[in-house]
Amino acid sequence: MTTTTAPAAARRTRVTASTRTRIKNGPGVWGAYLFLTVAAILWLIPLLWAVYTSLRPKADTDRLGYFSIGGSYGFSNFAQAWTQGGFLTYFGNSAFITIATVVLTLFFASMMAFAVSRFSWRFNVTLLIMFTAGNLLPPQVLATPIFELFKLIQLPYSISDSGSLLNQLVGVVAANTGFQIGFCTFVLSNFMKAIPQELGEAARVDGAGVWTQYWRVIMPLTRPALAALGTLEVIFIYNDYFWPLILIQSGNRLPITTAINNLQGQFLSNYNLLSAGAIITVIPTLVIYLALQRQFVAGLTLGASKG
Incomplete structure (x- = not known):
């Protein structure tokens, strides 16, 4: 009885492990990760852009534009x-x-x-x-x-x-x-x-x-x-x-x-x-x-x- 039950239990364990692996690596999980990643980026963009804008002097922003890189950076705006x-x-x-x-x-x-x-x-x-x-x-x-x-x-x-x-x-x-x-x-x-x-x-x-x-x-x-x-x-x-x-x-x-x-x-x-x-x-x-x-x-x- 023990010799016949042990292989069956092992097979059930392998089947359960493989099922969990397929679920973990399935398209639904990757789709959820992709959606959450895109949503997090969309939420962070305004905050990061506000931080970037706050570190630039207004003179550089007027000269180069808001959507630009360059000029000086500092914390004078915060003060x-x-x-x-x-x-x-x-x-x-x-x-x-x-x-x-x-x-x-x-x-x-x-x-x-x-x-x-x-x-x-x-x-x-x-x-x-x-x-x-x-x-x-x-x-x-x-x-x-x-x-x-x-x-x-x-x-x-x-x-x-x-x-x-x-x-x-x-x-x-x-x-x-x-x-x-x-x-x-x-x-x-x-x-x-x-x-x-x-x-x-x-x-x-x-x-x-x-x-x-x-x-x-x-x-x-x-x-x-x-x-x-x-x-x-x-x-x-x-x-x-x-x-x-x-x-x-x-x-x-x-x-x-x-x-x-x-x-x-x-x-x-x-x-x-x-x-x-x-x-x-x-x-x-x-x-x-x-x-x-x-x-x-x-x-x-x-x-x-x-x-």
Whole structure:
């Protein structure tokens, strides 16, 4: 019996290996690689061209043309863009809006996801649907109601120089948090549902309360999801232009996405300077993504494997 089974198993192993080899080297795989390579090149061309343009003086570009090679190269455009655009102030505004929004969004979304995914109560599914349905409304539809609402909310002048939530960075944080919390709740609830219920039961047997279960048991297990969501939220909030434009009137309180307007001339545009300013605004998001790349990919892979 052993002598007849072993050759059959060996043949099945050879057939499986050859099948995997054909699939790995098949035309579909090479077609996918070709498509992804072309797509990556098309995405990188504008970025690389902006970097190249930012390193050239405007005089050389005017003399030789934008689609040319030659002349001098340097970082003078970056220094001029940083000074002329006031990037330090705008970076501070963007940092406050982004950090506060991401922290508040992930904190409240994780609490809501914990409530609807780890406990069975009457309105948990209904509440999750309501949070998710809020993302179906475009921000432009609610811009006027939110503007009027923020104008009616009275605050002491010691806190707000406008006497309301308008023209305040806190108002932008509130608006962004309200629109992002539904998406994060939906994603985190799916992650938490995949965590075995036995962990919560064991924690309750040991005398752990609801807060201890949330903070000491569930939250450490959702770190990949939090890292992936945090990376996405940083990019979303940092690049947001709509809510600051609607809710803030003072120029010195606008985020970094508006700093490039200071580099725009009234009658002439220096595209070399604008390219340098655009590269400066992109650097923080690239640094954050590279720093959290492993956690970001782990979060996406975990979501894919657990359905």
